[in-house]
Amino acid sequence: MEIFSYETLKNLSYQVFLKMGCPTEHAELAAEALVAADLRGIDSHGVARLSGYVRLWEAGRINARPHIQIVHETPSTATLDGDAGLGLVIASKAIEIAVEKARIAGTGWVAVRNSNHFGIAGYHTLKAVKNDMIGIAMTNASPLVAPTFAVERMLGTNPIAVAIPALHQPPFVADFATTTAANGKLEILQRKNQEAPLGWIQDKKGQPSSNPHELKHGGALLPLGSDREHGSHKGYCLGAIVDIFSAVFSGANYGPWAPPFVSFLPLPSDPVGLGLGHFLGAMRIDAFRPAEEFKANMDKWINRFRATKPADGYDKVLIPGDPEREMETERLENGIPVVESVVTDLRDLAERMGIEKIVTI
């Protein structure tokens, strides 16, 4: 484990995106979106993925200089073609369009096709919050999840994020995979060679498994709820809704056709759309109620939920977004710890691309 400053990791990412040929503005947007994951403690989606993006670019699957354009629109909606660019950039543009639509129509909704992985969903929603709007973001992803009763991997971990502004309180920010456990949590167990709790994964026959390497042997992640008796059909519904909103609305690849993040896996030979899909939304809070009134009530909501009586052994009940925000404060001050394998990967990447070596704090 080595510790780097936020600026160091963001600058490294910026330099890498520039070397890929991204325009300056895109490299800035992408670097900020990527390292927001490290900052908020979702280490699986931050610089740990930087070399993965580079490999996708080397494989010709990411276009560093995309012509991102609206291909269809109404007063409150737009469909955006990302021209196979970085999802980090395309989603940043998409939420801006949603915010602009919302200014005039009250709400704005942007379906995105022909994109790639967009980093953490929550990051994009916060741009709406800055404009006194509720932000919504979701994306489909490489198929790793079996529907209830099934053994085939049909859906991605398909996250949903919703961010809601308050007055004196920090915003409510929910950001979660629609599976019982996100893939990043499995990766941690894989590295430590520890067992996974039952309910996270199944083997290739659909039996419960605690082997974190099960996906390499034909196993699958389970939808939120784990099994039918505990509501996995609801997690399957959620993952399916994200898939349809992100990819069927926009004309991207859906379900098992969603392109893999890793460049060594082939693309499906019979695509049903273009690239990966996202769905982003912005709702002006004063489209429903005066903004100050809404935000004062959000403060009251948050204060009341913070005051919920905790169960024995717990000192408090959390508001969605608390852990990530606390992590952000801590890491901005004390730096971001990066595991050795990722540090090596980043140093190799920097050397290979002719970028200055990163140094720890």
Added chain:
Amino acid sequence: MEIFSYETLKNLSYQVFLKMGCPTEHAELAAEALVAADLRGIDSHGVARLSGYVRLWEAGRINARPHIQIVHETPSTATLDGDAGLGLVIASKAIEIAVEKARIAGTGWVAVRNSNHFGIAGYHTLKAVKNDMIGIAMTNASPLVAPTFAVERMLGTNPIAVAIPALHQPPFVADFATTTAANGKLEILQRKNQEAPLGWIQDKKGQPSSNPHELKHGGALLPLGSDREHGSHKGYCLGAIVDIFSAVFSGANYGPWAPPFVSFLPLPSDPVGLGLGHFLGAMRIDAFRPAEEFKANMDKWINRFRATKPADGYDKVLIPGDPEREMETERLENGIPVVESVVTDLRDLAERMGIEKIVTI
């Protein structure tokens, strides 16, 4: 168990609503919305609740002749005040407004305050589907659910429904409580005096319980995911989002202030808004992509998911909405079975209100 035709139960409900003083149009809307639950197999939300609605009206908590009005709007949004009317009627009006907004702005979103329970969420979304739109409905409800790490009941079972039209395939209809198990499932176990699976409920100290009567002793329903290790914080996020969209957007009562469905429980003495809240949406599919193209891809999505390889012991993978639609076909043909306690309740109600006795098929 006795079996009644759909028409018999709908007509009884219609007569009851008329006797309450509802205008004809409202009684029709309410009866259709209510009995849609019985038809689709969600028996807990249908005629089993009819006398509950009557008791709320008798207690002065339901206004049979409400002046339902838009109190705030933008091109794609409206805030609707239900004037303490039947949620069954108010939500029917709200989805119509959402559909009209969507015709012009691409999408329409209606936050509703000062309402009561609106029946099953899925029913309302199907009205959008008939207009080649995606329908969305959610509502907050009486607090029965403890957030992750908590022992206090802060949220309702807060359901979400999303209905999506296809071409030759029937629509995709997801409709689910954001808890591991809906309250209706507990009620069935209570009647049969059977144990609940661990993960559905906790006792008043926050310990897992299998006693379906636990809520009477200070226990709580658990958010989808059951416990932290299995993602209950995600179910808590979902329930919270439904609460905020339904009640903070609209100016209704949220969280623990949400009014109880049963008339014998007092209303909170310090309300933070008016009545119960809902949130309904309609998105024109051709606001994103030509409708035929979207629907053809939905057919492809549905066909591919239907063809998912099932696990041993299962013959098929379901598409959200399959079970309810199969039930509807079966019950339209063979009638709707009603348990004896509900039949007695309905017969008492009919007699008390001077309505003709219902007869079985």
